[in-house]
Amino acid sequence: MEMALGRRGRRRMAQSVPDSGLTGPVDIPEPEQPEQPKGLRARLSRMRTSVAGTVRGLPKVAKLTWQASPTLTIVLAVITLASGLLPTVTAYIAKVLLDSVVAAIQHRGSTADIVRITLFQFGVLAATAISSALTTIAQSLLQERMTLTIRHQVMKHASDLHLAYFEGSASYDMLRQAAQEAPTRPLSMMTSALGLIRTMITFASMIALLVSISPLLALVALLAPIPAFISQSKYGSRAFWLTFMMSPIKRRMDYLSSLVTTDTYAKETKLFGLGPYFVDRFRKLGVVAYERQRKLTVKRNVSSTSWGLLSTLVGSGIALYIALEAVGGRLTLGDLALYTAAATSVQSSVTGLFTAFSGMYENNLYLDTLYKFLDTTPEITAPAKPRPLPSTVEGHIQFESVSFSYPGADEPALHGVSFEIRPGETVAVVGRNGAGKSTLFKLLCRLYDPTAGRILLDGVDIREYDPVELRTKISAMFQDYVTYQGTAAENIGLGDLNRLTDREHIEDSARRAGADERIARLPTGYDSPLGRWFDQGVSLSGGEWQKIALARAFQREAPILILDEPTSALDAQAEHDLFDRLHTLSRGRTTLYISHRFSTVRQAERILLLDHGKVAEYGTHEALMAADAGYAELFTLQAEAYLK
Numbered sequence: 001m002e003m004a005l006g007r008r009g010r011r012r013m014a015q016s017v018p019d020s021g022l023t024g025p026v027d028i029p030e031p032e033q034p035e036q037p038k039g040l041r042a043r044l045s046r047m048r049t050s051v052a053g054t055v056r057g058l059p060k061v062a063k064l065t066w067q068a069s070p071t072l073t074i075v076l077a078v079i080t081l082a083s084g085l086l087p088t089v090t091a092y093i094a095k096v097l098l099d100s101v102v103a104a105i106q107h108r109g110s111t112a113d114i115v116r117i118t119l120f121q122f123g124v125l126a127a128t129a130i131s132s133a134l135t136t137i138a139q140s141l142l143q144e145r146m147t148l149t150i151r152h153q154v155m156k157h158a159s160d161l162h163l164a165y166f167e168g169s170a171s172y173d174m175l176r177q178a179a180q181e182a183p184t185r186p187l188s189m190m191t192s193a194l195g196l197i198r199t200m201i202t203f204a205s206m207i208a209l210l211v212s213i214s215p216l217l218a219l220v221a222l223l224a225p226i227p228a229f230i231s232q233s234k235y236g237s238r239a240f241w242l243t244f245m246m247s248p249i250k251r252r253m254d255y256l257s258s259l260v261t262t263d264t265y266a267k268e269t270k271l272f273g274l275g276p277y278f279v280d281r282f283r284k285l286g287v288v289a290y291e292r293q294r295k296l297t298v299k300r301n302v303s304s305t306s307w308g309l310l311s312t313l314v315g316s317g318i319a320l321y322i323a324l325e326a327v328g329g330r331l332t333l334g335d336l337a338l339y340t341a342a343a344t345s346v347q348s349s350v351t352g353l354f355t356a357f358s359g360m361y362e363n364n365l366y367l368d369t370l371y372k373f374l375d376t377t378p379e380i381t382a383p384a385k386p387r388p389l390p391s392t393v394e395g396h397i398q399f400e401s402v403s404f405s406y407p408g409a410d411e412p413a414l415h416g417v418s419f420e421i422r423p424g425e426t427v428a429v430v431g432r433n434g435a436g437k438s439t440l441f442k443l444l445c446r447l448y449d450p451t452a453g454r455i456l457l458d459g460v461d462i463r464e465y466d467p468v469e470l471r472t473k474i475s476a477m478f479q480d481y482v483t484y485q486g487t488a489a490e491n492i493g494l495g496d497l498n499r500l501t502d503r504e505h506i507e508d509s510a511r512r513a514g515a516d517e518r519i520a521r522l523p524t525g526y527d528s529p530l531g532r533w534f535d536q537g538v539s540l541s542g543g544e545w546q547k548i549a550l551a552r553a554f555q556r557e558a559p560i561l562i563l564d565e566p567t568s569a570l571d572a573q574a575e576h577d578l579f580d581r582l583h584t585l586s587r588g589r590t591t592l593y594i595s596h597r598f599s600t601v602r603q604a605e606r607i608l609l610l611d612h613g614k615v616a617e618y619g620t621h622e623a624l625m626a627a628d629a630g631y632a633e634l635f636t637l638q639a640e641a642y643l644k
């Protein structure tokens with residue numbers, strides 16, 4: 001990006017600015033296609049590859065269309081193919097009509113013939129109109145079904161993918177393309193493919209007529225539109241590259257837009273007066289995106305029109321030749337009409353063939369992204385023969401030399417971590433920001449797999465279990481819990497889908513989390529909508545939301561309880577009450593919680609101190625205080641602050 005600026009001062013500035021879209025230059029690199037050799041042979045071989053690739057893409061597209069709706073696919077195919085003959089029939093009727101008019105004028109024929117032919121012509125024209133209306137209906141319905149089918153497939157696949165997939169920006173761009181661009185492409189490809197066959201039918205029937213008058217003319221008419229095709233295919237793939245390269249900029253625009261239009265961000269945006277700044281950046285990014293699009297659209301159309309003019313010139317030449325032939329008496333007026341129609345039709349068929357093909361080629365490129373996304377295999381999967389979890393999981397947890405690095409990170413988040421938690425024990429995990437505490441929890445839930453070492457649950461490596469089943473044994477609340485735009489009951493019930501409607505259990509979970517009292521004060525209690533996206537719901541405070549999220553964790557009666565800073569937003573009384581209850585709540589369950597408040601940490605049976613991804617200390621509060629090392633230092637620091 002910076003390179004494109006070319007001016008030294010701006011380049012230096014750009015280097016110090018992260019490429020986040022929030023600050024710095026809004027330019028994005030010109031879409032550059034991979035270097036390709038230019039010679040004729042290379043071009044031909046590229047064309048062969050793209051033809052083969054596009055043709056190979058067809059069965060997949062046909063399958064997608066069929067999955068969306070077999071009936072509509074058949075309707076569309078039959079009408080499209082049948083309408084292939086209509087132009088030839090229409091042209092032929094025009095000839096016959098003209099000849100019978102001339103015959104009637106010269107008293108060689110009757111008006112009854114003309115009426116019959118006109119009626120037939122009406123029939124054909126009506127059929128043309130009906131088939132075009134049916135095609136439109138079938139296409140738009142199929143498009144709806146198709147969008148639904150593909151979005152469903154994308155959603156389903158995304159829900160199966162591992163967490164890390166969503167954290168890489170390249171894969172996120174791919175996901176965006178698959179979700180937004182791809183749904184319209186298969187039908188477009190299918191329509192082009194059917195159009196291609198229809199045009200071939202028209203073409204074959206028409207060419208027969210043209211060849212019969214002059215093979216040379218047929219050849220000229222065939223060759224003229226080729227340049228138009230070349231320009232089409234070149235710009236077709238450029239458009240694809242542009243969209244692909246535009247994806248990051250579009251995502252940044254979406255993000256900026258959400259910063260200004262989403263309730264949770266609006267407060268801070270207003271406080272710091274960021275609204276106009278974000279709006280302006282959104283506009284600037286939009287201008288860059290538009291400029292790219294404009295250049296390409298103009299280039300593409302100017303180019304194809306120029307090439308198209310060449311085809312028109314040939315068409316006019318043919319018309320002139322035939323007209324002169326008619327004047328010379330070598331052709332009838334009807335022949336003239338027929339041959340003119342045939343010549344024009346062959347012209348447009350050939351252009352149509354090439355345009356349909358280049359359209360298919362372009363659509364296929366977009367679809368490749370969809371297939372690539374759908375082919376991405378989830379990295380966290382169940383083994384071929386998952387070991388069934390025992391009906392009563394004891395909750396014995398062992399970390400054995402566990403190391404973990406986030407994809408693309410320079411330093412490991414965890415390094416050689418080993419410790420053991422006995423069944424039913426309560427352990428507090430402490431450490432500075434970034435020490436690796438949340439990562440430890442995520443590994444235990446198998447949201448990631450360790451890069452080295454292993455984690456055992458009841459003596460078995462957790463990778464031997466089915467991760468979905470493993471997670472049913474864990475009740476968890478993360479720091480960045482979700483605030484669902486639903487009712488209070490739904491917000492809690494989602495913690496255990498099997499008990500989504502078990503109101504008694506939901507109320508019990510709320511009581512355990514200390515959320516019951518606030519819910520009772522809501523306009524319609526548990527049925528009150530929370531959040532304002534869909535209904536005029538109630539806005540809760542940060543602490544009240546946290547209690548709801550806690551209740552959701554308690555909703556699942558699992559043998560392992562994991563709480564990542566469960567009281568960060570709670571008031572002192574609520575925090576005290578929760579930890580009071582935690583003794584009862586954690587009875588019979590292995591419990592791990594992260595906290596930065598040492599008054600709550602000391603209540604745990606054992607304390608694990610992490611430091612830069614390593615276990616620094618592990619033991620009871622008393623033992624760690626006696627050791628007088630890192631934990632004792634942090635504890636004293638906080639205690640002194642309170643006593644001052």
Ligand SMILES: Nc1ncnc2c1ncn2[C@@H]1O[C@H](COP(=O)(O)OP(=O)(O)OP(=O)(O)O)[C@@H](O)[C@H]1O
Nearest residue numbers: 167406409413431432433434435436437438439440
């Ligand atoms: N999704 C991620 N991708 C890449 N790196 C990450 C990701 N999440 C965390 N990290 C990095 O891993 C390290 C450990 O993070 P972790 O969230 O486990 O820390 P923590 O001890 O829970 O911190 P805190 O007390 O601030 O919550 C940090 O350096 C962080 O930058």
